[in-house]
Amino acid sequence: MNIIETKQLTKSYGTFTAVSNVDMHIRKGTVYGFLGPNGAGKSTTMKMFLGLTQPTSGTFTIDGKSHPADRVKILSEVGSFIEAPAFYGNLSGEENLDIIRKILKLPKSSVSEALELVGLTQHRKRLAKKYSLGMKQRLGLASALMGRPPILILDEPTNGLDPVGIHEIRSLIRSLPQQFDCTVLVSSHLLSEIELMADDIGILNHGELLFQGTLEELKQNSAAKGYPTDNLEDTFLAIVENDNRKRGVRR
Structure with a gap:
């Protein structure tokens, strides 16, 4: 069962599209690692879920409740940690x-x-x-x-922590679904940590969702395309760099 679902979710600022036609599905009781380079649209997506910014088009539901009709009910079920x-x-x-x-x-x-x-x-x-x-x-x-809360949305929760603190917070996040019967959407630039805590992965680049699925599905998908699969960071970089080449983007 999916606790968060989006359909063609889009957010534009003038001529710039921060999030483009994203179809996400986050399974209940899992840790979903949300990955992407700076400016990929991760924080914008999370802010839409929290009602901090409104979608330009598309829809989303959280725990069966639709935005914007059930905005207050959605917020009552979500704990969040966005930016500082x-x-x-x-x-x-x-x-x-x-x-x-x-x-x-x-x-x-x-x-x-x-x-x-x-x-x-x-x-x-x-x-x-x-x-x-x-x-x-x-x-x-x-x-x-x-x-x-049954749903947690965490944006860079280990930012500024030392290695011991990072390990403690990662262990806490990993334990939350079983301990509190909750679902966690977490973004982080520490891909080695996401690899140790996440059940599912979503990779965003230039506002578009390039992949989502389990870590095992990501490895299989990447191996079939000739991408490295030894660790999440190498796989992630290969996927993003390939997408940038297709777009003619130089980073």
């Missing part, structure tokens, strides 16, 4: 999460649970402005996990 999370610097990490808790009308225990999940319990009283970049990323992830 914004917090009140003069409030502690715990106090920032408590504001979100009150908005979502969640029990008080949800704050400590979220902090524990991302490893911030010991720093909960520290002011957010004194958090390192990695700690802010963890706090952003904690805010996305508040209320244990």
Whole structure:
């Protein structure tokens, strides 16, 4: 069963098309790794799912609910982490999460649970402005996990983390479908991490979806075309570079 589906989803800004006729399908209870070079349209796609920008054309459904008719219901089921999370610097990490808790009308225990999940319990009283970049990323992830939403949309969640932090967050994301019965859409430039956490892969380039399917399907598809299959990064680069050649694009 697919929990997110798009049909011909398109977003244009004047003469520039950021997302072009994308047909995505994200299976319930999986981690979907969303890949693409900078400017490929990944963040724009995620922002459309969250109602932060409106599609120019096409449609999408999330958990059987259609946009824009069910926009509020969709948002109630989605936890998100898009770009650099914004917090009140003069409030502690715990106090920032408590504001979100009150908005979502969640029990008080949800704050400590979220902090524990991302490893911030010991720093909960520290002011957010004194958090390192990695700690802010963890706090952003904690805010996305508040209320244990059935769908998580995470844009570069390991940005700014050291190798230990990256490993911890990757392990957390990998565990979420089983632990909370949720589905995760995650974008990252760390392809070695996506390879270790994702069930399915979507590759976007110049706004067009070049591939989507399981990692095994990607390997089979790439081997048939003579692309390297030793690791996801080499496969990804070969697919994108071939697409750029077809377009006459020099990178």
